[in-house]
Amino acid sequence: MGGQRRSKAVERKRFASAVDMAQALPHLFKPISSSPALIGEEQDSLAQCEAAVETLKGAFWAAGKALQIIRDARLYRETHKTFDAYCYERWGMERAYADKLIRTWPIAEALLKKQAGGEVTPIGVKKLNQAQVWELVPAADSWDADAAAFVYDTVVEVNGADVTAAILKGAVGALPKNGEFEEETVADRIRDYFAKLKQKTQSSVSQRERTADEDPIAARAAKAVQVQWLRRLAAKDQESAAAYINHIQRQLDELKKELLTSS
Template sequence: MAIENLKVAFWAAGKALEIIRDGRLYRAEHTSFEEYCDQRWGMSRGQADKLIRMWPIAQAMFDSLPSDSNDPTRIRVKRLSQSVVWELVPVAEGFDVQTATTIYEATVDADEAPVTAEILKGVVKNVVKALPKGQDVDREALTSAVRGALKRVTSGKKQATPKKTVTAKPKTTPPVPVLPWDSPESLNRLLRQHMTEENRRTLGKLLTEE
């Protein structure tokens, strides 16, 4: 089962939440999906929706992982953060998931430094302007566009003159709660406690579907 093989896989959490929401599996104990998210996982409906919107992109990246555990691409993807994937959501929803993953892969291949959400946001902003809507995106042309955008983003950061600013306490965004996907025992216990046996079987079947 997928949840037994993945450790802290936020995309699996998003996929499960989508199944629970669309199948209304929360109705056994809760009157709404919002109530379910709040009382069961301590997260808002907005946080749950964010995970749901991200999971197709992250899963596509995990599904394309090379078998060699030492491959640099495999290592980078396994360290994929939610903040990085979130910057690709507009691309996946405006075009498709493949275009989003291609932008990420091309950015990683063109930059030796770790790809941060800030860098990826700049690349996406530059590249999306030139993408033809309603048409197939040429992978080679997209990769070339990403490299050009990355140069503009990184050179702009190097040339920018830092301004003196008053140090202020940075605003922090509450982290998205992590569901216990790394502990099958804990997850199974929660499901048995809060879901009917029929709903647990349905969820397990849907999560293991290809």
């Protein structure tokens, strides 16, 4: 009963922002007791972490940090045999998704520190989303979270503030796959990637303009399919892109049968 009262008191604590909540999380990445039951300090830590996980939709990275603490300190052990079972039964979350959140939070925190000049503050929180940060994970895996933050900032510098997950994926894919992290080399690769992307886009526009001059019907057909949107969708989810194309094809087949087939 004492543990329950202690947990409720922690849950009622209010923070000015998700950043404050994340900063206040205990630095607890290993168990502090070997007993099956949680001791008082661990009960407090679990309640604090679970309050952070509840902010998942608004601050995914705070939730990820909290989940890592729960996993590494085995704060789930009093009620669940495994972290997998805890995630699913407590949060309706698959272990794979929890691991994904855990892998992304150091990158998000590094970005916030970089934007705030070394201190973690609410600056930039609303600009980050899970899809964007996930595309930076390969850079963090190859080097570290600070390197991933450098990649993000360089993309913003080169391409402007409109940074999508697909854009980050392309930029990260253009980086060297191994070796030491060198900012100048990475920045050059990113600039080269966007220069080629711009050239490809301009070429595509020119082709459409030539098509419009030579064949108005072909030009109208080209406008009917949102090619750039479809490419972005395919970069995120190939299955959804294929379903969309198949749906369009079925509509075209039905129209062709209805309008162009002689009775």
